[in-house]
Amino acid sequence: MAAVLDSVRAFFAPSTFTLDLENAGDVVARENLLDRVMGANRRKKSSEKLRRGRVPAEGLALVARDRAGHVIGTVRLWNIEAGVDRETRPVDALLLGPLAVDCAHEGKGVGSALMRAAILEAKKRGHGAILLVGDAPYYERFGFFAEKTRHLVMPGPLQRNRFLALELKDGWLDGAAGMIVASGRKLGQPPVAMAA
Numbered sequence: 381m382a383a384v385l386d387s388v389r390a391f392f393a394p395s396t397f398t399l400d401l402e403n404a405g406d407v408v409a410r411e412n413l414l415d416r417v418m419g420a421n422r423r424k425k426s427s428e429k430l431r432r433g434r435v436p437a438e439g440l441a442l443v444a445r446d447r448a449g450h451v452i453g454t455v456r457l458w459n460i461e462a463g464v465d466r467e468t469r470p471v472d473a474l475l476l477g478p479l480a481v482d483c484a485h486e487g488k489g490v491g492s493a494l495m496r497a498a499i500l501e502a503k504k505r506g507h508g509a510i511l512l513v514g515d516a517p518y519y520e521r522f523g524f525f526a527e528k529t530r531h532l533v534m535p536g537p538l539q540r541n542r543f544l545a546l547e548l549k550d551g552w553l554d555g556a557a558g559m560i561v562a563s564g565r566k567l568g569q570p571p572v573a574m575a576a
């Protein structure tokens with residue numbers, strides 16, 4: 381992870397912020413940031429159903445900090461099954477979100493830095509694809525398009541032109557069809573290595 385954060389930092393240098401893995405001490409600041417930026421309705425989104433009661437994918441909860449160390453941006457990715465393939469095997473993937481940047485720091489490249497670091501780290505960890513629900517004009521610059529999610533559905537209301545995907549491995553979502561379901565570790569469940 382350190383190498384990924386360093387390479388993205390270098391891309392945006394000189395910079396007034398740093399990227400970091402989220403830790404337990406960031407949770408209150410992250411939730412306050414999300415309430416401020418996205419409003420109380422954020423908990424009613426279809427994506428939220430896939431996140432509720434789950435732990436983010438390993439190594440894929442990132443924050444941006446200002447020079448004083450305060451959280452000014454957040455992004456997390458979640459393990460999901462993106463429907464099934466043509467042989468009806470579940471298609472493992474990631475769901476990205478929420479991505480949010482403190483209003484006082486918008487337009488300084490914080491969101492882009494978080495996106496690029498998250499994508500690089502997901503690729504490094506061997507994931508095949510990332511899905512998200514968001515504004516296409518923003519996410520297209522990172523390679524996310526609606527074409528690959530045509531045959532997939534979210535567990536709730538959805539505007540199809542906002543349901544986007546990026547393949548980290550070519551053809552990963554070919555034939556993927558059906559319902560998106562959460563597949564990440566449940567809150568309170570120990571990591572696999574510890575559970576054994």
Ligand SMILES: CC(C)(COP(=O)(O)OP(=O)(O)OC[C@H]1O[C@@H](n2cnc3c(N)ncnc32)[C@H](O)[C@@H]1OP(=O)(O)O)[C@@H](O)C(=O)NCCC(=O)NCCS
Binds near residue numbers: 418479480486
């Ligand atoms: C969207 C968001 C994460 C962008 O973060 P940021 O740090 O300001 O973004 P960056 O500085 O990396 O990029 C700024 C660029 O993105 C563009 N942009 C920002 N939001 C956009 C949107 N919703 N649609 C299209 N373009 C957008 C800006 O116009 C700017 O364009 P430019 O580079 O051509 O000047 C941030 O504005 C935010 O938290 N918004 C509220 C929550 C939200 O909408 N989250 C995403 C869910 S769709």
